[in-house]
């Protein structure tokens with residue numbers, strides 16, 4: 468498992484070693500020891516899986532304190548552009564984002580720490596997205612940012628007319644309207 472730094476020091480990419488043979492392939496998708504070596508100690512308590520069609524954009528989402536969530540995300544099938552936006556109060560990279568291609572070809576796994584808004588856009592015909600969370604879902608503390616806020620300037624690599632959003636995501640506030648996240652742990 469190789470660790471690749473992104474433009475935001477706390478957001479990490481992991482690229483597993485894939486062992487191919489005549490049967491197919493194998494890789495380790497999670498190892499506590501390697502993950503901890505780079506990202507520190509986190510206790511994962513919830514796993515999620517989502518299926519989406521081409522053009523679906525989920526995000527940008529985060530949970531407010533004290534229910535902030537770190538997410539270890541990957542694609543099981545298909546290809547997505549995965550985005551993490553730093554919303555941590557006082558962070559030197561506050562308001563910056565990193566966008567990474569995650570696919571069933573590169574098998575890359577991204578660590579999105581607490582205090583980041585997260586989203587992804589499906590670039591393939593369909594995609595299955597899977598992630599581990601270090602805190603439980605807390606709908607009362609659900610929060611988000613508008614996916615196409617010009618202040619963020621995210622290139623989602625999709626024509627705007629192809630983007631499909633939930634009702635909730637069509638109404639998310641702009642970046643300047645949110646309260647920066649103050650991490651409690």
Ligand SMILES: Cc1cn([C@H]2C[C@H](O)[C@@H](COP(=O)(O)OP(=O)(O)O[C@H]3O[C@@H](C)C(=O)[C@@H](O)[C@H]3O)O2)c(=O)[nH]c1=O
Pocket residue numbers: 515517525526527528529538585586587604633635
């Ligand atoms: C996220 C989540 C949703 N749900 C339910 C609530 C709702 O009825 C249905 C769909 O929820 P949403 O529309 O919020 O699903 P979705 O838009 O896929 O939300 C997810 O987006 C990505 C980008 C993330 O980073 C995740 O943390 C999460 O916010 O599933 C749970 O029961 N548990 C969960 O952990």
